Structures are given as structure tokens and as C-alpha cells.
Amino acid sequence: MNKSFTPATLLEIYRKARLINLIDERFRGLLRSGRLAAVYYSPRGQEILAAAMGVHLQSTDYLVTTYRGIHDQLAKGIPLKPLFAEYYAKATGACKGKGGPMHITHPESGVMVTTGIVGSGLPIANGLGWASQLKKDGRVTLVTFGDGASNIGAFHEALNMASLWKLPVIFLCQNNLYGESSKYAKCTAVDNIAERAASYNMVGVTVNGNDPEAMWRASGEAVARARAGEGPTLIEAKTFRFMGHYFGDPGAYIPKEEYDDHMSRDPMPITRAAVLSGGAATEAELDAYDAEVNALIDEALQFAADSPFPDVSEIDIDVYGAAA
Amino acid sequence: MNKSFTPATLLEIYRKARLINLIDERFRGLLRSGRLAAVYYSPRGQEILAAAMGVHLQSTDYLVTTYRGIHDQLAKGIPLKPLFAEYYAKATGACKGKGGPMHITHPESGVMVTTGIVGSGLPIANGLGWASQLKKDGRVTLVTFGDGASNIGAFHEALNMASLWKLPVIFLCQNNLYGESSKYAKCTAVDNIAERAASYNMVGVTVNGNDPEAMWRASGEAVARARAGEGPTLIEAKTFRFMGHYFGDPGAYIPKEEYDDHMSRDPMPITRAAVLSGGAATEAELDAYDAEVNALIDEALQFAADSPFPDVSEIDIDVYGAAA
Amino acid sequence: MSTATAAAAEAKPEVITFTEAFSRALHDAMEMDPTVITLGEDIGDEEGGGIFKVTKGLSTKFGTDRVKTTPISEQAIVGAAIGASLAGMRPIAEIMLMNFITVPMDQIVNHAAKLRFMSGGQTHVPITIRTRTGAGAGTGGQHSDMLEAWFAHVSGMKVVVPSTPADAYGLLLGCIFDNDPCLFIEDQLTRTQTGPVPVKGEIIKLGKAHVAREGKDVSVIGYGRPVRDAMVLAEKLAAEGISVEVVDLRTVSPLDTETVLKSVAKTGRAVVIHEAPKSFGCGAEIAARIQEALYSELKAPVLRVASRDVTVPFSRVLEAEYLYKASSIEAAIRKTLEKRAAR
Amino acid sequence: MSTATAAAAEAKPEVITFTEAFSRALHDAMEMDPTVITLGEDIGDEEGGGIFKVTKGLSTKFGTDRVKTTPISEQAIVGAAIGASLAGMRPIAEIMLMNFITVPMDQIVNHAAKLRFMSGGQTHVPITIRTRTGAGAGTGGQHSDMLEAWFAHVSGMKVVVPSTPADAYGLLLGCIFDNDPCLFIEDQLTRTQTGPVPVKGEIIKLGKAHVAREGKDVSVIGYGRPVRDAMVLAEKLAAEGISVEVVDLRTVSPLDTETVLKSVAKTGRAVVIHEAPKSFGCGAEIAARIQEALYSELKAPVLRVASRDVTVPFSRVLEAEYLYKASSIEAAIRKTLEKRAAR
Ligand SMILES: Cc1ncc(C[n+]2csc(CCOP(=O)(O)OP(=O)(O)O)c2C)c(N)n1
Ligand SMILES: Cc1ncc(C[n+]2csc(CCOP(=O)(O)OP(=O)(O)O)c2C)c(N)n1
């Protein structure tokens, strides 16, 4: 795929990433002030990679993500109201308040599974890909996971099967250098996770996930490969987790120099500057976009806040379906 | 390790392999005639690799093997009487007739675990290696498994951990090209399993397991590496399974040409010829060895046949130990 | 009989084995519905159609896209079934033997069973996991376990165990076309035993127990292999004038409490049977429900007959000692009939 | 009091939390016995000493060879514990949350629990698997399950659930120094609650239930968190003249039937409680044994109070509805005391 990376594409990526960024900031504010009480795994620092992948996907494509998945879900196009309402545990939430942040599901936007179990999304993604292969619907399945997940058995079984069956699946490993409080090198006996693709005769690429163009190219190639029926790809997007594992994690285990070094390369301001220097948008336009997004956030938060909690009768619903 | 491969070493390997070979032939005869009734997974064709590894090990080293493990157990030095009696389900069996062929255990000869679950021995081997590392007892742990096992999650988790912790473990994959009735290529998305070692920064070697010298060198290097505390090795020993998956399996799924081609390279007669041409032994001496082994087999079979079945009271013993 | 019916009789044997019943259900389901697909180890015809030949012919007839032989990767097998079901398929995943189901427990319990609820009903997981097991084959501790109690304890799952070939056919179809994850357990010991031929395409709905034999003195409640023993015993005891009612649960979970209580309310006595070890097994739940609901009606304590609380031994002598015995079922039935001081 | 005892009192606080109790048991065990080692995700001090700080200080004090932070590889974690135990060590494996124990089920069930039996007693597996769980924290369907019933159904395993910090300390030591594989379950909801300080090094032997409060009208039998509710209720009901005996199982399996039956034989009434969903849970086994052994002594059916048979919901409104309620325990106690027609 040698489509050229235009300023317009950069802007599109920035806008998606900025949406994620503004929502994450707002959520952390709400959590800090106690107005929102929910488990929360901030995607801060990982916005660009999700956005650069997202611009290649259609709403009919499938996404399987994790507890740290709000950036993937937003990049996939999930609407704010059902998403926020689910965080607020409300009846109007995507999952009626029954799933919560770790289990966001929204089939209309292709968000099929959000799992709280490390590595478990990968085998499921294969099944979605198998169905697409059978139906010849041309859909691509994106499954995202962390560096720590690359050490669990499900990763191995899933990549081997995906390669054997040439499934239209993209395995996106977001290597943010930590799994909870454990350092990458202490848990992962390989320099670059993408090298593991060789164990499955699979294409594997390591890319700087915080570089919009590099991430956009790697993603585009993987999506094109999948759509063409040429099989899966393992993308390792190097990035960093700025806000600790979960909201409230002081991240004391991260050496200050390491943290500052990454912070100094925060992809959001860098990308914003690139958009401006590229001429795709002016300061004023970007500020206007922020205002626009903030208005949407306000509206969705209001919706979530105003919505009722699920009725207790919901407890016995959705346990089993109507018998076939 | 550049010890030279002498005719004496070849003879030693041949003798171990021949012991396995003669016992396997006898067992299949007994099963055919119905005088032995037990699940049996023949190692026919895989004798040399087990023997060439075995000559490097001491009785204090640990072995973790599988249902197809009789060649590994014999190469490790398990005595015939408790082994045969266990196949005969007798009270004098290594496991008092409670474990059976798939669960042979004999700590005195280092046979710590025999599992019937594919891939499950690998994580356990790491623990034995960890204990040796803590005790600094210089022991090596050998864990053997098949090509099919290289596709299960436990394989991945175990190799990653072994490499991170530099454990004194040797992962010996006996690639006999089939997992039950499934062909290697249909299940395993890599040309050579040893390539998977790269996913764990581990040394990986693919060797012709039916070639005594090549297998002896690869094994010696791995054992030396483990003893020196330089970490684990993944050895892929290419071989072939001549007698189907289990005793009674007609092996109809193996194309005749493929089978005949491998049969024409049966390592037992070839190695016997090499021993003779190498001058380490004469026809007469090898025949005498066979007679000697057959006498031991007769004796052990008699012992097994004459032994009593376990008393029914055994049912409630060995469920829990005496409280600490 | 007319030559026509004679021909029909010829064309269609009077009985089939469990294996044939499992196989027919798979063939018919795949024929009935193109969304039915299946995967598992060695199931394709290139591999001989499965270790017990249950899937023989499927890959040839329906193609290797719908019938996939997999690597030895149980987590990937169940995960693929789940994912495909989310996209509208009805996958059937084979786990060769039940002890290997310990490998994909996360996929089954944390995902298949919970996704409908956690998604607020937006998605559901209509998969069937076929597995086989059973003690008595001399395969020892890691190849014989009945673990159905684990899954019965997991809401969202359905657990089904047939006791006749006809039930096996109808219930397997019931699982395949049910809209929730079903665990279907095949007994490896009785697989060559025969029974009447089921009606093609006739589904047995899940969740209903079946009164396999009516009686008035004591209710024997169970599922799977032991129910076959109970039917034989019931016949034998009838000669002595002891009238045994046999309730075959068919679906172990969700449990059809209504049918069970109706029977025991009538007989006043209950013996609960299963092959799995007794302690913390499914029989405990059945007994607990009966004694709670029918305290005043019970003429005797609810008794349980099951296998011993130990690992399945290899040696036949010990394996026989491990396994529940028909004689123990008979003894339990007689015990419930003994006179006893009323409370 | 003398200045000496005053100083002692100062040096040693009167109460400790569950978390402190777990932590002390680990520290003391590693100090007492050099073969005690531990591994798990994020447990080292470089990682902050574990998500709830239970393992804090261990790696610094005993070294990173004996205290190993692992990759996210539960099968490898439990397998390594098993292997090391076969070589004479006493490993403690931490599975961060109980839902993740679905991943290493094969290692636990097919290996840890069976090796002693399958080897004819030549080897055994003295490992302790520490895990934590519990609903009420708003973490939803994949982070709250109580799955102890699965393990209670597996012979060879011991399942332990403490209800006080002192028990937590003594029972965790009991698991570590026991010669069989033990599953030790820590409740994440009560971890900051306090109780009397245990005696250093004092082991509570496994397999014995504890009569936490004597009474004569009704026996409340359970383990873990609900036992704490029962103790409060017993106090409250005593004021009304209802004398409640509370039996804390401590070891869920193997079950101390003797102590349970002794209590119910005395009171004639039983209420069985646990947090896990009711159906096919451990309470069923307890109820089944009681009704079988004490048919004539029971003055009322054995009642069970447990959580709902559904996935743990995220929304607090629903989560509260899912969870067993102290009020339900009280209602059950009163129900067993109602007059009823004798049989
Ligand atoms: C099987 C399993 N083990 C452990 C956990 C606990 N856990 C949740 S997130 C996490 C770290 C995951 O790290 P990584 O895969 O790098 O993803 P990240 O959080 O960095 O995005 C762990 C250990 C889990 N959820 N599932
Ligand atoms: C987890 C698990 N899945 C499936 C099986 C059934 N099974 C037993 S042996 C076998 C084939 C193993 O093939 P391979 O690893 O190549 O070893 P080989 O038998 O060829 O020596 C299978 C699928 C099992 N024992 N364990």
C-alpha cells in the first residue's frame, strides 16, 4: 500500500486522538472529584496509535479490546452516550450497566468484545475472522492487547491458528513497556514482540505507535492484507502508559527519568504541532474542534448523569436467552 | 562442547536404544496376543534420540515426559520391574498400579512426572529447574514433548519463563510429524519448531533425532549449557512415529510413500550397522547383548505377571498425605 | 409386513448406537442450517474423522471451511467458536476428552457463559462444546473425569448429558440450535450401545427432565450412564413389587426442579445418582432442593449414589472400586423403603 | 498494667487487618523454613509488593530467587510451583484474582491434585495457591467470582477460606506447611477489616471446622465473609432469646462433617451460608449430608443462603441484588424456627 500520507490524513488521525485525549482528561477529572466512581484504565499516551489504526477501519469491521480499551472503542466509532452511561452504571449504558468499563460492547460500531482477562480476546478474534472468511463479508477483525499479554498461552495458540487459517485478523500489541507494575524486560524474553510473529510464519512489524505516519502505514498494510484474504498481521506499537495501570495507581515503580523521558515525547502536543505546521488546520480550527468535542462530552455526561440506574429486575434478565 | 564422538559412545547409545526397541517389540507382541491389556503409545522410531540424550544425563537429573514416554524413561534408567508391573496394573508397579502407562513416576531414576496432557509437562519442568537453581544441586531437567504440543499455550508460557529465569531445563521436542492423526503442517505454522526459540531469546536447534552423532552433540551442548547455569535450550529432534499414535491405530491417514520413505531410514538397523562398521562391537557381541536384554525382559515380565493386583483398600490411600 | 415397510425397515435399521446418534445429529444440523460449523482436533476426514469417528464424513460433505481440524490448542478452539458465534454462526467445538476442558476454562467460564449478561443482551454465544469422558476404560486419572458440576455452577451455561441414543440425537440438536453456550457430554463407555432410532430433525428442547419410567414407591433421579442402570434395576425390582420412578434429567443445568419435585412429592422417596465423585457433585444440589421443598413429604432422607472421592485409578480392580455401582443404587433404593421412626 | 506489659502492648498492636495477617504469615513462613518460596504477578518489591501489598517486603528480605515476580502466565506460575514442590520446596503461587484461576485449571486439577495418587504416593505436591476475590467492589463479571466449589469437587485438593485475620494467619500457615495442594482464598472486600492478633508461628491445622459461637436453637454453617455477618446476627438474635450456633468451616474441603453434624444434631436446625451463587455451590453438599445423616433429628429443612445464580453485575444496584444478604440469613434463621407439621 503506497498511498501517500497527506496532511488531511494527519488531521483525521489527530482529531480521533484528540477526542480520546479530551474524554480521558475529563474522566480522570470526574474520578478525582468523585463524581464518577468506576474502575478506569487510562489510555493516556496511547491515543495516536489507536487513531492511526482507526482511520483504516469501517464500522462493520470488528474490534476486540481490553479493560484498557476506551481509546480503541472511540477510534472504532462508539457513540459517547451509551459509552459514558455504561461507565456511570446506568440503564442507558451500552450494556445496561451490567458490564461496566471492562466489558464495553456495542455491535453497531463493531465493538464486539471488551475483556478483563489478559490475552483472552485473541482466540475470540480468530472466530470473528473465521466467520468473515466463511461469509466472505470482507470484514477485518482488530484485536488489541498489551505487551504483558504476549506472554500468556492464549496469544500463542491464537497466532498459530490465525496464520494456519489465513484469518483476516490484525493482532495489535500496544507495548507500553509495563504490565501493571512489572517492567517489560522482566516478563518478556524477546527484544521486540513483533519478532514472535516468525514463530507462526506471520508478518510482524514493530512500529513507533506514537508516530502517526508510521502507525498509519503499518495499520494500512495490515488492513489491506486482511481484506485481500492474505492473512493476519502482528503489529507491535511501541508506546508508553502515562497514567499508571489503573486510575489511582501512583506508578511509583516507574523511574522518574524514564517517565520524564517519555513525557517529553508526549505524542499529543507533537502531533498537534505537526498538524499545524502541515497546514491542514489552524490553531483556531483546532481550538474550535476542542470546543466542539467538549460540547459533545458535556452533552453525553449530562445524559449519563440524568439516566436512571438499572431496575433490580434486570438481575435475572440476559442470563439465558429465549430458548431457540 | 567439542568432545569427540567415539565408537564407544555410539555403542553406548545403540545399547540404550536397543533396550527400548526390544521392550517395545515385546510389549506390542503382548498387546497383540492380549496377554497385556493397557493403553500403549509406541516409541518405535524414536529410540535413538532418547538414547543419545540419555547418555548425557545422570540418575539425579530430572525427567518430565508424556504418555509416549517409555523410551525417555528407559533412557533415563528406570528399572524394568516396576515399569512393567505398572503396565500390568500390579501392586508392585512403580505407582502401585494406580497411575498406569500414562503416569509412570520413579523418583530414584529421576522420572518425576509422566503426563497424559499435551504440553503440561513444560511448566512443571521449570519448577524442577527453579528448585535446582535454588539448591545449586547442579541437576538438569529434561522435558520431552511432541510437535503437536508446540502449539499449546503452556509451551509458550514455559519457554518464556525458562529463558527469563535462565533455568537449567532442556526442552526436547520430538517432532515425529504427526499429532494423533493430524499432519505437522496442518497444525504448526512454522517450518522448524526450534525457530520458536527465538521468541524467547533462547538457543534453539533443529537436529536429525535419528542420527546418533548429531543428536548426541545437540544434547551434550544443551546439558552442558544447563549445568553451567547458562540457561535453557529448545531442541527439535526430527524423527518419525512408525507405529501410529496408540497401539491399535492403523495409521491409515499416513500416505504409504511417506511411511515407506521413513521406514527405509529406520534408525535402528542403520545404527546397528554403524556400530559394527565402527568396530566398537561384533555381530556376536550385539547378539549377545540382545540375548542379555531379552533375559532381563523375561525376568521383569515374569515378575509383573506373578505380582498381585493392588488391594481394593488402596483406593483410599494416597489421596491426601498425613497432615504436616 | 408389506414389502414397502419391509424395504423401509431394511433401509433404516431399528436401532443405532450412541456414536451413530451423535454423528447423525451433526450431519443433520449442518444440513439444516448453513451457519452450523464445527472445529476440533483430528475431526476432519483427512485425519480419519475423529478418534471415535463421530465427525466422519462431515469435512467431505460440508467442506474443510465449515469443518476444521485444529492444532492442539483448546483455548483457541473454544475462543474461535465464541467469536464465530458472535458473528451469527452456530459453532460446535469438540474437546476430545473432558479432562482437556481444564485448558479452555477461561474462554468457557469468563467469556462464553458471561458475554450475554455482560453485554446487556446485545450479544450471545450460541455454541455447543461436545466432549467425551467416563471411567471404566482403564485410561486412568487424566482421561476419565466427569466434571459437569463445575459448569452447572456457572450461570449462563447449559449442561446436557444423554442416556439413550435417541436422546443423544435430539439433545445434541437441542444444544446446537439453542441460543446459549451448551456443554454436551458423551460417554465413552456406552458409545457402542444401541437404542431406538430417533426421528430425523426432531429436536429435544433443553431444560426439561424426562420421566423415563413411571413408578410410585421411590424416585431415582439422575442423568447419563447411571440412568441406564436405573432402568434395568426398575424392571428387576418391579418383579418384587417395588415400583421405581426414573427421572432422567437430560439437562443437568438449568435444573428442571419442577419435574423432580413432582416425582418425589408423589413417591416420598428419592435416590440421586451420577457417575462423578459424590462430594460437591451435582447430586448434592438435587438432594438439597428436594429436602428443602419436600421436608414434610419425604418418607426417608434423600440418598445419593455416585463414584468415590478419589482420582480415577488405572488398575481395573481399583477403577471398578472407584466407579458407582448398580448394586449400590439398588441398595439405596431398598434403604429408602425401610421403616423408620417418623420425626 | 506494668510498664513492661505496657511497652509490649505498644510494640504489638491489639488488632491487625486481614492484609497484615496474610503478609505476616508469608513473612513468618519464609523465615521458619528456607524451602518456602513464592511466585506471582507483581509480587516483588520492585513492583510495589503486589496489588494489595500482601507480599511487600518479601523480595527485599528473602531475595528475588525465593520471591519471583512472574510474567502474566498463570499456567507457568502454577506449573513452576508444582515442579518445585516435587523437588522438596514449599511454593506459594499467587493467582492475582480468582477468575484468572480458570487459566491454570489443568495444572491444578490434572496435576497438582492427582500426582500423589497417580504416583502411588511416591511424589506429592505441597503447594499453596493464594488467590483473592469477592463481589461488592464494583469490578464486574470477570473479577469477583467465588469458584471454590470446583476445587472442593476435586479430590486431592484442600480448600481454605478464613473469616478472621487471626484465622487467616493460622490457616495460611496451615496451607503452606500442609503436604497437599491447598487453595487459600482471600476476600478482597474485607481485607482492611481488623481482628485480634494471632500468636506468631501458631499453625491452624486444616480439616477441622471451628464452632465460632455456641448456641442451641439453630446452627449457621459457612465460611469466609458470610460467617462475619452470622456472628453479628447471632449477637443480635441472642437479645431476642434466639440462640444461634455458628460453625465456621475454615477448611471447606475436605469437609469436617463430624463437627457439622454434631452441631445440627444438637440444634435440630441448620442454615448453610456462602457468598458463591447458590446452585451447585458448596452449600448443597453440606445440606445434602445433613439431611441424610440427621433425617429424624431435623426440626426443619436445611436452608441455604447464598448469592444469585447470575454473572456478577457491574452496577452497584444490581451487584447488591446479586450478593447474599445478611437480612436473608436472618430470615432463614427465623424460618427454621417456625412451627411446622411433623412428618
Ligand atoms: C489472565 C489474567 N491474569 C492477570 C490479570 C491481571 N491483570 C490485569 S491487567 C494486567 C497487566 C496487563 O499488562 P499488558 O498486557 O501490558 O496491558 P496494559 O495494561 O499495559 O495495557 C494484569 C496482570 C488478568 N486480568 N488476567
Ligand atoms: C491438552 C490436550 N489436548 C488433547 C489431548 C489428546 N491427545 C493426546 S496425544 C495427542 C497428540 C499429541 O501429538 P504430539 O504432541 O506431536 O505428540 P506425539 O503423540 O506425536 O508424540 C493429542 C491431541 C491431550 N492429551 N491433551
Ligand SMILES: [Mg+2]
Ligand atoms: Mg503493558
Ligand SMILES: [Mg+2]
Ligand atoms: Mg507428534
